[in-house]
Amino acid sequence: MTARVFFYVQHLLGIGHLRRAATLARALAAGGFDVLLVSGGAPVDGLALGGARLHQLPPVRAADARLKELARLDGTPLDEAFRASRTRQLLDLFEAEQPDILLTEQFPFGRTQLRFELLPLLEAAQDRPSAPWIVSSIRDVLRRTASPARVDEMVQTFEAFDAVLVHADPALVRLDDSFPAWPDIQARALYTGYVSDADSDAAADIAVGKGEVIVSAGGGAVGAPLLQAALAARPLTALADRRWRLLVGPNMPDAERAALAASAGPDVIVEPVRADFPALLRNASLSISQAGYNTVVETLCHGDRAVLVPFGTARETEQADRARVLVERGMVAAVAPGELTPASLAAAIARAWAGPSIRSFPPVDGRGAAATVAALRQMVSP
Numbered sequence: 001m002t003a004r005v006f007f008y009v010q011h012l013l014g015i016g017h018l019r020r021a022a023t024l025a026r027a028l029a030a031g032g033f034d035v036l037l038v039s040g041g042a043p044v045d046g047l048a049l050g051g052a053r054l055h056q057l058p059p060v061r062a063a064d065a066r067l068k069e070l071a072r073l074d075g076t077p078l079d080e081a082f083r084a085s086r087t088r089q090l091l092d093l094f095e096a097e098q099p100d101i102l103l104t105e106q107f108p109f110g111r112t113q114l115r116f117e118l119l120p121l122l123e124a125a126q127d128r129p130s131a132p133w134i135v136s137s138i139r140d141v142l143r144r145t146a147s148p149a150r151v152d153e154m155v156q157t158f159e160a161f162d163a164v165l166v167h168a169d170p171a172l173v174r175l176d177d178s179f180p181a182w183p184d185i186q187a188r189a190l191y192t193g194y195v196s197d198a199d200s201d202a203a204a205d206i207a208v209g210k211g212e213v214i215v216s217a218g219g220g221a222v223g224a225p226l227l228q229a230a231l232a233a234r235p236l237t238a239l240a241d242r243r244w245r246l247l248v249g250p251n252m253p254d255a256e257r258a259a260l261a262a263s264a265g266p267d268v269i270v271e272p273v274r275a276d277f278p279a280l281l282r283n284a285s286l287s288i289s290q291a292g293y294n295t296v297v298e299t300l301c302h303g304d305r306a307v308l309v310p311f312g313t314a315r316e317t318e319q320a321d322r323a324r325v326l327v328e329r330g331m332v333a334a335v336a337p338g339e340l341t342p343a344s345l346a347a348a349i350a351r352a353w354a355g356p357s358i359r360s361f362p363p364v365d366g367r368g369a370a371a372t373v374a375a376l377r378q379m380v381s382p
Helices: 016-030 078-095 112-127 148-158 182-188 222-237 256-264 277-283 292-301 316-330 342-354 369-382
Strands: 002-008 034-039 053-056 060-062 070-072 101-105 133-138 163-166 189-191 213-216 244-248 268-272 286-291 307-309
Touching: 002 016, 002 078, 016 034, 016 101, 016 292, 016 369, 034 307, 070 286, 078 112, 112 133, 112 148, 133 189, 133 369, 148 182, 163 182, 163 369, 182 189, 182 316, 213 222, 213 277, 222 244, 222 256, 222 342, 244 256, 256 268, 277 292, 286 292, 286 342, 292 316, 307 316, 307 342
Parallel strands: 002 034, 002 101, 034 053, 101 133, 133 163, 163 189, 213 244, 213 286, 244 268, 286 307
Antiparallel strands: 060 070
């Protein structure tokens, strides 16, 4: 009998959470699981799911870049009627699916704004006569700014879980560096290695991006300042004679996209994000990007030299912490949040260009999808 996985994911600002969940869902489906990916964020066109199924909940997003409040896609705050309706849809779907595994992306170590529906979902799972395995799927770095009371709440909620899969290579980044209550969860924690989309560029042009500088900003919702700074920094660098390729994410506002295209000079390409991004990284001389999980993993697996410009706020520390670890190891250069200018970016480019190649370091473990399949298969095996 095929084991069924009910995989909950919620992206709020960028699309990184959904992309990683989709990669895992594809791998699980290819590994023989019946997977339903339940997405609570804005729909994303062209999401590759392989043999997995998708259910779209009534979408919500972050009200702004602070990620503290939720809103509907038109900016309307969530009211109790909306919350109750979405919770009921989620519970009805869970009851209809009768899964063997409930997999929650980030929760309870994040996505606490969604407790209104996730706590009832946990209760429903525990109340079933034959309770499913309950598993959390998290990134390499957690938000350090969570209060002690919130950390205690995470640990208490985790009591309902059988395991947490940490999608990281502990030889590079350890969860205890960003999560102070690691001793309370480590007995049920498993490092899988990083989740990378190994087959995304199987048919890519082997020469695409050769010698270029690739500038990317994930989904693009907060990426315009980086792309604008890159255009302004270009003539200040030793790489000004190279082709620069700026990749614009789907969430970038049209006005910002048009302004970038208008200000691009000769030998500068401004185009939408590409499915062959790993191939671009392999062939490029330098990558300039934010420090989101997916982009950093692809850079570590495929890139030569890199500058990271992490998105960050007083509350959101994850990207800055990830970049700091890699800078301390000498693998990349970075511009700290709040310090981005054309001059600071040009200085970071000079440091990266003078430093060692990422390829000179031991390879990171990028087999997280396969390890996730193996871990869940072991759980449901007789």
